[in-house]
Amino acid sequence: GAERQNSVTNNNSPLKLFTHAKTTITEIFKNIALYVNDSNKFLDDVKKSDKNLITPEKYVEIQELKEKVNRILTIISRDHMKVVFFGRTSNGKSTTMNAMLRERILPVGMGHTTNCFLQIEGTDKAEPYVLTPGSDEPKSISSLGTVGNALSREKLDSDSLVKILWPKEKCRLIRDDVILVDSPGIDVSANLDQWIENHCLDADVFVLVISAEATITVSEKKFLHNVAQRLSNPNIFILMNRWDATANEPEMVESVRQQHLDRGLEFLCDELHLCDRKEASEHRMFFISAREALLKRNKDPTSSPRTGFAEGHEERLIEFNNFEHEFEKCISKTAVQTKFEQHTNRGKGITTTLRETTANIANRSQTLKQESVQKLTQMDEKHNLLERELRSMTESAKDKIRHISEDVYKRVAQTLND
Numbered sequence: 001g002a003e004r005q006n007s008v009t010n011n012n013s014p015l016k017l018f019t020h021a022k023t024t025i026t027e028i029f030k031n032i033a034l035y036v037n038d039s040n041k042f043l044d045d046v047k048k049s050d051k052n053l054i055t056p057e058k059y060v061e062i063q064e065l066k067e068k069v070n071r072i073l074t075i076i077s078r079d080h081m082k083v084v085f086f087g088r089t090s091n092g093k094s095t096t097m098n099a100m101l102r103e104r105i106l107p108v109g110m111g112h113t114t115n116c117f118l119q120i121e122g123t124d125k126a127e128p129y130v131l132t133p134g135s136d137e138p139k140s141i142s143s144l145g146t147v148g149n150a151l152s153r154e155k156l157d158s159d160s161l162v163k164i165l166w167p168k169e170k171c172r173l174i175r176d177d178v179i180l181v182d183s184p185g186i187d188v189s190a191n192l193d194q195w196i197e198n199h200c201l202d203a204d205v206f207v208l209v210i211s212a213e214a215t216i217t218v219s220e221k222k223f224l225h226n227v228a229q230r231l232s233n234p235n236i237f238i239l240m241n242r243w244d245a246t247a248n249e250p251e252m253v254e255s256v257r258q259q260h261l262d263r264g265l266e267f268l269c270d271e272l273h274l275c276d277r278k279e280a281s282e283h284r285m286f287f288i289s290a291r292e293a294l295l296k297r298n299k300d301p302t303s304s305p306r307t308g309f310a311e312g313h314e315e316r317l318i319e320f321n322n323f324e325h326e327f328e329k330c331i332s333k334t335a336v337q338t339k340f341e342q343h344t345n346r347g348k349g350i351t352t353t354l355r356e357t358t359a360n361i362a363n364r365s366q367t368l369k370q371e372s373v374q375k376l377t378q379m380d381e382k383h384n385l386l387e388r389e390l391r392s393m394t395e396s397a398k399d400k401i402r403h404i405s406e407d408v409y410k411r412v413a414q415t416l417n418d
């Protein structure tokens, strides 16, 4: 309990796996950029001294690597972890997101419906602002809550995306590169394929928020079936929200819980075949009260009427913390694997090309033999160093993630200091 609670509030959060990996791979690619520069200089000399040692095509290819490395660095700087929340209107999506953000960022309330996709992401600016589709003009955050504004249904269709840029310094989750997406109530719109195409293909995690008084609906299931068709093995969490309602019927709690659990597991395991039942029941389904979690974390009494906690809230708060911990482990692991493994392979490709080109020159040249061989030795050293760094990156991504701990941070820090 305590350890998990700590993990989501302090710097040892599993999310650090992603942020450290991002720092590491950035350093590696900066190194590769130096390596490319070096090689370019060498090839310039080679080209001057003897034209036949390198084909014009090869020369151009190596020249272009510089641009390629810079492009990859830009992509890395924009890499993030993304989670999409979905479910029927009023199940508590916005409340859950606010509780995780520890602030009332999204408008919440009976009757309020989010009619379009709302994305919360970080900004280095000090004040939050809103961006609506088709306009670069920053709008005030207060426009989110009012009717007849940027979010009114007349102006935007359900597929459009409104961005909330929130100051990174104000919120840990956002600072650690998590992007949260709230979707329109899944009962409202029908075009699920379009939604998935436009907003979900790069998502690392999906969170279905269900009301404990209801069950998973046909449209919610259909959405997830479509997601599973497009993305292999999507990470899906099911939150049984409003679990505080059970405080009124304590004698029913266990049987109701079991019923929900059975249905959820049946869906995740037997229908979608995402994981086994043990895994799903321990790591993928949680019985929470988003309202209580938000109340506990955000104590500003002016922002909403306070209605206190219901019987048994401690347990539900622990369950919410457990969800967050599992969520953070899952999203950072997935994001590192899907995003950085690709970069790692590209990095390896680049260093290999450079090495081979140099080796070729050394083999073909008599006059440059001496110099090339020296260069080659240098490059081999560099190449090996990069290989090692890249390998330790992938290893830390693949094996270490399961036991996220100080150990990972130390290794990454070591790689950086090497």
Ligand code: GDP
Pocket (backbone or CB within 6 Å): 087, 088, 089, 090, 091, 092, 093, 094, 095, 096, 107, 108, 109, 110, 112, 113, 114, 185, 241, 242, 243, 244, 245, 288, 289, 290, 291, 292
């Ligand atoms: P959304 O439409 O799915 O984003 O739902 P909201 O987050 O806007 O919540 C709808 C209403 O349900 C709001 O009045 C919330 O305060 C309330 N609500 C959300 N979560 C809980 C919960 O865990 N327990 C209770 N009792 N009410 C909740």
